[in-house]
Amino acid sequence: MKEEYARTQLLLGEKGINCLKNKKVIIFGVGGVGSYVAESLARTGVGMIDLVDDDDVSLSNINRQIIALHSTVGLKKVDVMADRIADINPDIKVCRYPIFYLPETKDQFDFSSYDYMIDCCDTVKAKLSIIEEAYSVNKPVISAMGAGNKLHPELFEITDIYKTCYDPLSKVIRTECRKRGIKKLKVCFSREQPIKISSAHQRIPGSISFVPSSAGLLIASAVINDLLSV
Numbered sequence: 336m337k338e339e340y341a342r343t344q345l346l347l348g349e350k351g352i353n354c355l356k357n358k359k360v361i362i363f364g365v366g367g368v369g370s371y372v373a374e375s376l377a378r379t380g381v382g383m384i385d386l387v388d389d390d391d392v393s394l395s396n397i398n399r400q401i402i403a404l405h406s407t408v409g410l411k412k413v414d415v416m417a418d419r420i421a422d423i424n425p426d427i428k429v430c431r432y433p434i435f436y437l438p439e440t441k442d443q444f445d446f447s448s449y450d451y452m453i454d455c456c457d458t459v460k461a462k463l464s465i466i467e468e469a470y471s472v473n474k475p476v477i478s479a480m481g482a483g484n485k486l487h488p489e490l491f492e493i494t495d496i497y498k499t500c501y502d503p504l505s506k507v508i509r510t511e512c513r514k515r516g517i518k519k520l521k522v523c524f525s526r527e528q529p530i531k532i533s534s535a536h537q538r539i540p541g542s543i544s545f546v547p548s549s550a551g552l553l554i555a556s557a558v559i560n561d562l563l564s565v
Contacts (some may be wrong), residue, residue, distance in 0.1 A: 359383035369455030371551025389435040480524035483540025488549030
């Protein structure tokens, strides 16, 4: 056993550590939520992690993304995250996809090869495609709902999409899932009603360090517990 996971093994046992080492997950979106999901899964010992994101790190990311530093501005998010994971555990197999995921790019992925799919995308179109692909191959998926314009991380929870409320993104996904006959979907969402931003900045959601990070860690906990229960 690697000494880095000695404390984790006290909780999960050798069987749990070996289980996670043989699991393969994919994270769509390595931003405020997704970067913390990747960080936590790597530190817990998931053995194979695929990262999908076309963005570069920008100065505006520094307030909330674990990969965002002045030294990483301008670099591809998937590259920075992959290098960070390698520094945590060089044995983790990381595959980088510096692309913007949409239905038009889905053929680049073998969805059946993953033990878990994690949707941290920003667009409804991408989210729905990921959800549909996961269901088509009968693989577990979890989807991050809105984390912008919120200040209370304690109000995040893991639940089914049909139990969500207040969150505008959840409402859209709920409606679209119903249209597609998707009867259940695990999501991370907050019961906090979004703060209203002045009209001059409506197109840009407000964010703060401890909200998307909390959502990411909560998603990671759900993924780990689900992988261990299989």
